[in-house]
Amino acid sequence: MVNQTLINNSSSSYSNSKKHIFAWSGGKDSTASIILFHEHEQEWLNPGDEVVIIFGEVMFDKKRNISGHNPDIIEYIYETKKIFESWGYTVLILRSDKDFLDVFHHKLTRSKDPSRIGMTYGFPLSGLCAIKRDCKFKPIEKWKKDNIKPGDRYYVGIAIDEPKRLESMKKDAKNVSILEKYNYTEADARALCEKYNMLSPQYSLNSGKQSRDGCWFCPNAKLCEHAAIKERMPEVWKQYVELENTPNLSLQHWNPYAKETLHDRDEYLTYGYRQMNIFDYIA
Ligand code: SF4
Numbered sequence: 001m002v003n004q005t006l007i008n009n010s011s012s013s014y015s016n017s018k019k020h021i022f023a024w025s026g027g028k029d030s031t032a033s034i035i036l037f038h039e040h041e042q043e044w045l046n047p048g049d050e051v052v053i054i055f056g057e058v059m060f061d062k063k064r065n066i067s068g069h070n071p072d073i074i075e076y077i078y079e080t081k082k083i084f085e086s087w088g089y090t091v092l093i094l095r096s097d098k099d100f101l102d103v104f105h106h107k108l109t110r111s112k113d114p115s116r117i118g119m120t121y122g123f124p125l126s127g128l129c130a131i132k133r134d135c136k137f138k139p140i141e142k143w144k145k146d147n148i149k150p151g152d153r154y155y156v157g158i159a160i161d162e163p164k165r166l167e168s169m170k171k172d173a174k175n176v177s178i179l180e181k182y183n184y185t186e187a188d189a190r191a192l193c194e195k196y197n198m199l200s201p202q203y204s205l206n207s208g209k210q211s212r213d214g215c216w217f218c219p220n221a222k223l224c225e226h227a228a229i230k231e232r233m234p235e236v237w238k239q240y241v242e243l244e245n246t247p248n249l250s251l252q253h254w255n256p257y258a259k260e261t262l263h264d265r266d267e268y269l270t271y272g273y274r275q276m277n278i279f280d281y282i283a
Pocket residue numbers: 058124125126127129130131132133136213214215217218219220
């Protein structure tokens with residue numbers, strides 16, 4: 001039988017308990033912030049406090065459970081989630097009701113340019129990305145609005161060598177940078193992740209030349225990211241390439257700044273892959 005007295009005593013003595021909320025991207029700075037907190041837990045946690053880690057997962061296709069993140073990176077997220085949970089932390093993977101396919105197939109009912117009304121939305125634009133707004137930020141902002149209470153702390157992974165971001169972060173009193181508190185640079189954050197064998201594979205993608213942890217269907221995606229999708233999920237890649245054939249698209253190009261189409265990329269990955277180093281191609 002549950003000891004009701006103990007529960008009552010607990011809730012009264014924990015009346016000042018708070019949530020320690022971490023915005024986790026999977027990158028080195030936010031991961032190192034959680035590790036640092038864990039190392040110094042006794043300085044931060046009071047009885048009854050809760051640690052909640054939130055990660056926003058963008059989906060390519062929710063119905064088929066196909067993530068919009070690189071397969072290696074999302075695997076890392078779910079594996080690392082288990083480690084954080086073993087430390088007693090709650091890890092929430094937040095997903096929007098909308099996925100890439102919903103945004104892509106959306107019929108425009110409003111536009112500054114009347115000729116676009118009735119067209120199919122199409123590929124996201126970096127800078128003005130509808131995926132970022134509808135699939136990435138919305139579920140996170142909704143969770144924050146519904147769950148952050150006065151007194152809770154919100155930890156952001158910003159290192160001491162990012163002074164402008166630190167300054168801007170401090171405009172909101174609930175924001176805390178643990179990396180700043182312990183004088184960590186970005187390089188220190190990376191070293192800490194390596195020490196715990198918890199560095200995201202995003203730092204070894206593209207031969208370690210360039211790290212990206214965004215959506216693989218982003219206009220900024222590198223060829224090696226597309227190569228990974230074609231290799232690991234050929235049907236999904238085929239579906240993505242064929243989206244270019246959709247009639248009446250408002251945004252027709254997967255990357256408005258690239259000369260090549262997705263069909264060109266597909267052909268290159270199919271026939272040209274072994275003939276030259278893909279990193280020469282994107283250099
Ligand atoms: S990674 Fe690219 S597609 Fe994904 S939300 Fe960011 S800008 Fe949009």
